Amino acid sequence: MEMKEKFKQTFDEVHAPEDLLGKVMELNMKKREYRTRNLVKAAVCALAITTGVFAAGNGICYAATGESLVTTVKIMVNGQQIQPENVKWEKNGEEYEGSIILPSEDGTSTGLFITTDENPEEVVVDIDAETEVTEDGTVEEVVVMEVDEEDVNSAKYEKKEEANSSADMDGTE
Amino acid sequence: MDRTEYEKIAEENLDMVYRIALSHTGKEADADDVVQQTFYKLLASPGKFADEEHVKRWLIRVCINECNSMFSGFWRKNVQMFSQMASREEKAEYDPGQALSGGEYGQEDPVFAQQEKRELLEALGNLPPVLRSVLYLFYYEGYKTREIAQILHVREATVRTRLVRGRKLLREELKEA
Structure with missing residues (x-):
């Protein structure tokens, strides 16, 4: 039997399992979930960083001038x-x-x-x-x-x- | 890439990617991982493909890269292929025939009851990975050496050398079997 024929006979029988097809299709949905989750994480991180920078800036400002950035x-x-x-x-x-x-x-x-x-x-x-x-x-x-x-x-x-x-x-x- | 386009590409190319992954890894579970990783990268890619052939070649390239990554770790490098290491019981558990058919472990598969079909996969598994992909792409996917060179990003002469070497080793393996 020729090599090409052997490959054809062997691999023609190879099919991805049905559950794998399901998993691959689900990736699309999961990616969307990840994207939403990542956006929320990014927003929370941005807020935390902004707050941190502001607090640090306020502290530095207070130390340097005796006045804070925010007063009531x-x-x-x-x-x-x-x-x-x-x-x-x-x-x-x-x-x-x-x-x-x-x-x-x-x-x-x-x-x-x-x-x-x-x-x-x-x-x-x-x-x-x-x-x-x-x-x-x-x-x-x-x-x-x-x-x-x-x-x-x-x-x-x-x-x-x-x-x-x-x-x-x-x-x- | 929108959902419809992704699903179309996945349906058309899933078997092909799975075959490459399975011929590289020799294990259904590993092939599953590689396939999922490959399609995840497709989702993450900008998704601007010229045509279906472009997508197919991209998937082949990424799948082979994923297979190589899987075996590039220290642990994987030191673990032999199932055909060399597995005992009979383990072999039954990781039966390539089962994997090839997509059947569940332990289920009898009539197709791979034929020993010669099983032999090819086992023989392929004993070859170096670089030879496996060239042989698969040449003999099964029908690509020419120039096209394989483009897909694998190597010179055409390298592909021809790998093809000759792979063919020789594969024949030896099949004779031994």
């Missing part, structure tokens, strides 16, 4: 620290972040907006309802305004903020 903005109203809700708004093409003070116990409704730069220092704003707010060097703009009680609702307030902004900027009301 503490708002004191009539001697009491408050945790107002965050409000974002846009004015003259710039985005601002601030906080709204909820109505005080004596019925006076007061809204306070604070915008800070990218590296805010701790700001302690101690205000009465209508007194002027002390401004730290890092605070770009501080506006005190009065709002009605119903305007505390943030959705309503955002609509009215634009109309009131010019008056607020002048410090009136």
Whole structure:
């Protein structure tokens, strides 16, 4: 028998097992799972690295300058620290972040907006309802305004903020 | 590479890759591993193939590389082929006839009850791996020496030398058997 014929007869009978075909087909699905899993892992790793770098940078910054990269903005109203809700708004093409003070116990409704730069220092704003707010060097703009009680609702307030902004900027009301 | 394309390639080439893997490794379990590894690499590849022949040659190349990698480790280098080392009981467990047929271990396979078919695989298993792939590609896949040289990334003269040497050794092995 010729060699070619021997090879043909032998290997013609060779077929991959059916379960192997199944395994090979499953690779496609597994690869997708791996890809998703790898993406999640990559995201977690990136987050961990970012946090680590930020923490290290903060430590170095604190060691070098005595000031940390992140400071909290503490708002004191009539001697009491408050945790107002965050409000974002846009004015003259710039985005601002601030906080709204909820109505005080004596019925006076007061809204306070604070915008800070990218590296805010701790700001302690101690205000009465209508007194002027002390401004730290890092605070770009501080506006005190009065709002009605119903305007505390943030959705309503955002609509009215634009109309009131010019008056607020002048410090009136 | 999308799923449909991958499945089509897998269905068309699985037997061929399995044959190469089995002729190299001599064990069904090892051949399984090599086949899976080869197709995993296909999935990981950019998947830009000119035609079916291109895919086939790529798979042959990768499969042979995987077989070589499998036997490049220290442990594998020092483990003899099943035909040389196995006792009769072990041989029954790793019966190449069973492996070739795709049957389960221990099941009787009528095709490889024919000794001469089993002999070729056992004889191939006793040859150096570089000769096995050349013989397989030349005699079974029908590639010419120039094409085998392209697939294996060696000179054509090298392929011819391996072919002559392999043929001679294979005949000796078959005579001994």
